[in-house]
Amino acid sequence: MKSILQSAALAALIVPVLSLAQGAPADAPALMRALEASAIQGDLKDDANAPARLRAQILLDRMQFGPGEIDGRWGSNTERAIAAFQRSRNLDASGSLDEATWQALNTDAAPVLVEYRLTAQDIAGPYTALPDDMMAKAALPQLGFASLAEALGERFHASPALLEALNPGADLTREGTTLWVPNVQAAEPAKAASVIVDKSDASVMLRDAQGHVYARYPASTGSEHDPLPIGKWTIKGVARDPHFQYNPKLFWDAEPGHKGAKIAPGPNNPVGVVWIDLSKDHYGIHGTPEPGMVGKTESHGCIRMTNWNAATLANAVAPGTPALLQQ
Incomplete structure (x- = not known):
């Protein structure tokens, strides 16, 4: 940070x-x-x-x-x-x-x-x-x-x-x-009927069963190298204080000579304090060690939020919650 x-x-x-x-x-x-x-x-x-x-x-x-x-x-x-x-x-x-x-x-x-x-x-x-x-x-x-x-x-x-x-x-x-x-x-916000990730609005939103958006948080949503996977997915689960499995092959800007590594948990972990797993392989919604950059810089394809917003989101979803990723 x-x-x-x-x-x-x-x-x-x-x-x-x-x-x-x-x-x-x-x-x-x-x-x-x-x-x-x-x-x-x-x-x-x-x-x-x-x-x-x-x-x-x-x-x-x-x-x-x-x-x-x-x-x-x-x-x-x-x-x-x-x-x-x-x-x-x-x-x-x-x-x-x-x-x-x-x-x-x-x-x-x-x-x-x-x-x-x-x-x-x-x-x-x-x-x-x-x-x-x-x-x-x-x-x-x-x-x-x-x-x-x-x-x-x-x-x-x-x-x-x-x-x-x-x-x-x-x-x-x-x-x-x-x-x-x-x-x-x-x-804490109520449990969400669905989650929307909106690239044009640089946001993650919670929606109730009637389709009303009752919470909205800024987010970084992919990049030219790692575009947001547009489509309908679901939440698979939530991991709090996660380790980060670093695979340099998935990072276009990885330093030469880097090898795969397991990064310890903590607020300065690359995915912050929570990982919300999506049904799309290798993609999730997560925290960040740089809250001031959220919504202002690109990400490596995943959806990056401040640690506190990601933690709040994690409490509002459950396995099976629909997640719509849109332009």
């Missing part, structure tokens, strides 16, 4: 949030007050709408129409998530956060940020720097987190850079340090 990047730029996006809270009581964090009071002021793409944009991403995540990694920025994942949410509520699927959509999102009244205090276990890890080379990864007994910042990003569905911007100067080496984090606690 990527380390903290562009935190200064992200911190700059939080400045409008803080400016909204001037003059408020000192007993409440300025950022929290601003986010709870945020409203749309023109185009959500404008940095003046940083509070509303961040709030929208967190609310969408809780309603199972998340943007993938919550980062406070405008991008294609956020725009597609808004459009999918709008379709699910019979609103105009513009991808823009109009007033009707804003009201529908804000029926969820729970705080969008909550306090989290670092524990001794958080500090202890263990954390291990991970090599890029697949053969070097095969020699490791576990592919855990590389840092506490990375682990916190996974837990709270957020980019480490956003968490740093929300908590400038926070001491991540001290037990008891208090952080402000996205409140992503939500009920």
